Amino acid sequence: MSYDSRTSGLPGPLARVGFPHLLAATVVLVTATILLGVAAKATGSGLACQANWPLCDGGLLNLFPANFPSFFEWIHRVVAMVAGFFIVGTALAAWWGAVDDPRVRYAVTLGLLLTPVQVLLGRETVLTYEMTILSLHFWTAVTIFALFAVAVALVWAPSLSAGHVTAAMAIGAAAVPVHVALSPLFIGSYTAVIQTAQYAAVLALLTAVIVGAIVGRRRYDGRPARAVVLAAPALAVAVLVLGRRAVMTFAPALDALYLFASVALFATLAAGVALGRRD
Template identity: 55%
Template structure:
């Protein structure tokens, strides 16, 4: 058989060729987000120590792999989705490392996310075997760090298709998330009287929206606008987002009127910063860069 005929045989296309690296990264980000919110649901419903405190097994079915009750199901589905998020993280890192067309910044972010994944898995195990507030907090903030890195990486691979209006839309979404975050908090200014599992889930979803919105707005503005004050404004907004996310979590864990007041004050400052960012993105001159896919 000649080498020519061998070369003309149809070849199996890789998963990345079929699906696209950008879509793989976006799907992984969705899975990471779902893992975080399901983890919040497990904590809020008191299900973190369900599955008879087994890890990674549960409390029913063959080899105790399946949940036996509703609380166990919350913990089990969190682990189940986290497994696929881990596969996505590893797959994204390998693909980014092997594909020469991938931006090196993206590669660095997703590879670091892969390095943090076993740390996060170990912390997840410790929340079951040694449940303490310190371990729980480390588990949460490591997840937020992985989410943020994959959010930045996803924006970087999609940025050629994102227009100046995307920055405005992201800031508008962030502006809506700020009062929602405060309203769903257990502070005196919160609108809820019962900090139920559903309320907790919604508040942490608002946290992810805040983080994603400032990441998108910052990166798109850097690419699409020639406006240095806007860049400084968004950098300051990013710091405020982190502060609001941190204090919002602290107000749940520690009752302190002074801490509540600081949280609300920073949330107001963040809302003002988002409004100023909206104004500047609407009035700033966009760079004449074509929007095209790579």
């Protein structure tokens, strides 16, 4: 199946940028939205707009915010809005003929379909602020990020070598102990900065294992190396789920399972690095 991406389906300036770069910019904006959302939740900024949505407490465009948390929450909303426009534009470009691979079109389209759901969930985090809503809001955002990361890996796959896959595995392996070290298991004060840094490690980890699974299975020659890169995404999801549950419930059993899954993921990624170098 061809991975070729074209620019003929893009209008005007976007044709000069190219679909792969448009897709990469969308992932960057989605990443910024997620991290700003984590920081907004951790600082309580989501409640600073006095249950107003989509406007805030400073009038139109929040030109006169009541306080810094209000301003911070508005910045999160603005970045999320820009990311939404990029998601729509990327999906339209994919169907206008900017990419040949149907898997890319389906991935970005599913991300597009989840976007209005995410917007409604974001609204409910302001109006109701319930833990169930907050969790759904987070997981929907991560799913959108993962879908666009898959699309990026598929589009850029022809330009990536086995060496890039090995580097991705190394980045993923480095992100695992960072994620664990920044968890409440080892950090007494789980501040907004710590939380944001921890979830930045999560997104780096997810990107690494997605690149490894999609590109590594084609670039790696040995069967053990391919098996390792294909196993890593499932372990990464387990670490993310268990880590988040451990933070929310403080259950010793979940803490132990989270640490076990983290060790298993680190060992898997380290093995991927070693096998990749050998191959």
